[in-house]
Amino acid sequence: MSASITYRLRVNGEERDISDGWVGESLLYVLRERLGLPGAKNACEQGECGSCSVLVDGTLVCACLVLAGACEERSIETVEALGDDGSLSDVQDAFVEAGAVQCGFCTPGLVVAVHDLLAREPRPDELAVREAISGNLCRCTGYGRILDAVARVVAERGEW
Amino acid sequence: MSVVAPRSFEDALAELAVEPDRHTLAGGTDLMVEVNFDHRRPESVLSLHRIAELREWATHDEQLVLGSGVTCATLERPPFTTLAPALAQAARTVGSPQIRNAATIGGNLCTASPAGDLLPVLSALDASIVCARAAGTRTVSIHEFLLGPKRTALEVGELVERIEIPVAQGGQEFLKVGARNAMVIAIASVAMIATSIDVRIALGSVGPTVIRARGSERWIGERGFDPAVIDELAERVAGEARPIDDHRSSAEYRRHAIRVCTQRAAQRIFGDGL
Secondary structure (H helix, E strand, O other), rough: OOOOOEEEEEEEEEEEEEEOOOOEEEEHHHHHHOOOOOOOOOOOOOOOOOOOOOEEEEEEEEHHHHHHHHHOOOOOEEEEHOOOOOOOOHHHHHHHHOOOOOOOOHHHHHHHHHHHHHHHHOOOHHHHHHOOOOOOOOOOOOOOOHHHHHHHHHHHHHHO | OEEEOOOOOHHHHHHHHHHHHHHOOOHHOOOHHHOOOOOOOOOEEEEOOOHHHOOOOEOOOOEEEEEEEOOOHHOOOOOOOOOOOOHHHHHHOEEEEEEEHHHHHHHHHHHHOOOOOOOHHHHHHHOOEEEEEEEEEEEHHHHHHEEEEEEEEOOOOEEEEEEEEEEEOEEEEEEEEEEOOOOOOOOEEEEEOOOOOOOOEEEEEEOOOOOHHHHHHHHHHHHOOOHHHHHHHHHHHHHHHHOOOOOOOOHHHHHHHHHHHHHHHHHHOOOOOO
């Protein structure tokens, strides 16, 4: 029995090979430490904080609670894929403009969660927004400016 | 070391028959925490995520049959809000949207935490748990399945295939108290299920596993329900809790929370609301 595992992941549309992996590694660890994608943040490692939020097969999950070795043939999208060619997405822009970014540690997870919400529900009421971001802890903003940022995106997208 | 992810339940059982010590991975929201904190070092893993049949559900003859891989995110939404309202309410209180997208009913059962949110509802509904191995299946009552904190009747080489509960016939409520509304492990919870013939009440987080308040159920069954009995019912139910002091709450507060949740559940089901 070999001491390590080898597998292939599809991350942000690219096939990435993982070799010498340990069977118990989380997707968060593999993204950050093996694939050079540090956007998903490592804080609690128990699904409490949401700072490692990513999409697996289009579903919002905490990357720390996903076993990387069980992700073959699944589509993984991280915060790095949200803007086009290095520019910010509309949600990221709105976070900056609304002052919803303070220390910034929770921001990538919140941005992924807000993209997921607005893709499913383009015009959420405030309760729906609060529930959708209830798994993302922010210890700086008090959430008011995050709610403002989401409202800005809803308004801007609605104008199109 | 390896991760296997078979596409059919039959193949999963065959894998387990060959290598019974494999760690079973459902949603991962419990197992991965233990792995991340080095409380477990899995050598090999059986992941169930590719098995579409485990995510299926159906109704047959007033029974709701749920595959063990049905997620909390599925259970919190229609049609489960009418087929199994208390289960939907409980599912909606689990963790966060991210957790509910991953966490499964089978995982909640097999982790068997004293604070497992779906468990009081399944107990109050007298759920049947269908356990499978390569050689065949057996059906175990929820009351025999949950043995104690993190202990179940699931045997080596078995997987939970499905859970069977009755479709709701009357009022159902699930109430949970925690330090805040979201992302919280229960300090105390109450599931109350009314049918045409009885009222069932089960309590979470106030004992080594779920407690059915059978004395109170018998009392209300004989006494009959009217709004004047709510306070005494709540007192009796709180008396059947067996809470402890721990880092999350005191036993005294837990018993108080059971009393209040029972009052509110009874008011919502039988009274004109709250």
